[in-house]
Amino acid sequence: MSPPGPDPILTVRNVRHAYGERTVLRGVDLTVRRGEIYALLGPNGAGKTTLIRAACGRLKPDEGEVRLAGRDPFADPAARALLGLVPQTIALYGHLTVAENLEVFGRLSGVKGASLRDASAHAMAVTEVAERAHSQVRQLSGGLQRRVNIAAAILHHPSLLVLDEPTVGVDPPAQQAIAQVLRALRSEGVAIVMITHDLDQAGELADRAGFLREGLMALEGEPQRLVVQAFDDQxxxxxxxxxxxxxxxxxxxxxxxxxxxxxxxxxxxxxxxxxxxxxxxxxxxxxxxxxxxxxxxxxxxxxxxxxxxxxxxxxx
Ligand SMILES: Nc1ncnc2c1ncn2[C@@H]1O[C@H](COP(=O)(O)OP(=O)(O)OP(=O)(O)O)[C@@H](O)[C@H]1O
Ligand SMILES: [Mg+2]
CATH class of the missing domain: 3.30.70 (Alpha-Beta Plaits)
Known part of the structure; x- marks a missing residue:
């Protein structure tokens, strides 16, 4: 069942997938709406990355349906253009400056000329890296590099931003700064899906969370409500x-x-x-x-x- 509320950007229905003999997704449903932060949680090997790859059109699931704004992201490049993907590892050119990186990534996502300048300025403002526009990426802290990594993924103004472990390996102040970036994007109406093992951050930041376990959505809902349902006033x-x-x-x-x-x-x-x-x-x-x-x-x-x-x- 889809949660109430209009305008889902992403719907995944009854998705099943196996790698050879190994069944990884066993019928997963997932709906993400515009302007919400969804935390995808689950132990190692639960199928989180596989689900996200299917949602982004990078993998065609054996069964089930994936729709991004009503289109199949596997078959339709226009659907994939609605998507920004922030990989777990920093995917930037260390010897180039922040601004130069954004120029390269902007071109790669088809943004040019004045639009690219505007998009770059917007991305640097949202991720609060503008002050470091002319620093080489390799000279930035891990937390700042993660923010630039996000900036590079939002140049084409995606409707859905997907992040795989956005805060892994950064210190608490840098984690807070990244959380702030995600809130700012949410307030612009961007839907955000983040895979995370950081449950404190998921509890604080996510509007909804889903627990994937052994290829099934074991539990889903608003973090605080889920906790109250499970533990009552204990x-x-x-x-x-x-x-x-x-x-x-x-x-x-x-x-x-x-x-x-x-x-x-x-x-x-x-x-x-x-x-x-x-x-x-x-x-x-x-x-x-x-x-x-x-x-x-x-x-x-x-x-x-x-x-x-x-x-x-x-x-x-
Ligand atoms: N390309 C592949 N070929 C074969 N098996 C794979 C492939 N990708 C993932 N798997 C297996 O599928 C299962 C689910 O993997 P997946 O990466 O989706 O899990 P995950 O929830 O993202 O785990 P983690 O938290 O460790 O990142 C794992 O057992 C993994 O070894
Ligand atoms: Mg994974």
């Missing part, structure tokens, strides 16, 4: 132990209703009366010789939901 209690528990300690922690995190010193549970439970746990665990370095209580996040979705059984 709080996460997170106990970080002084040291790794032995087998006996681990049994005791499990008996207290705690589950082990990836880090074996971190154990968590969910409870409505999280604060009261945290105080009790702190005392009881200390008495049992399982001293906690830190006990935290916090509202569940997309990260918690993601862990829950990945633990649950596949739907099909």
């Amino acid at each position: 709080l996460e209690v997170r106990v970080e132990l002084e040291r790794e528990p032995d087998a006996c300690g681990a049994r005791r922690l499990a008996a207290e209703g705690l589950s082990r995190d990836r880090d074996s010193r971190v154990w968590t549970c969910f409870a409505k009366d999280g604060y009261a439970l945290a105080a009790q746990l702190d005392r009881r665990l200390r008495e049992a010789g399982l001293g906690a370095r830190e006990v935290r209580v916090r509202r569940p996040s997309l990260e918690n939901l993601f862990a829950l979705v990945n633990k649950s059984k596949p739907v099909a």
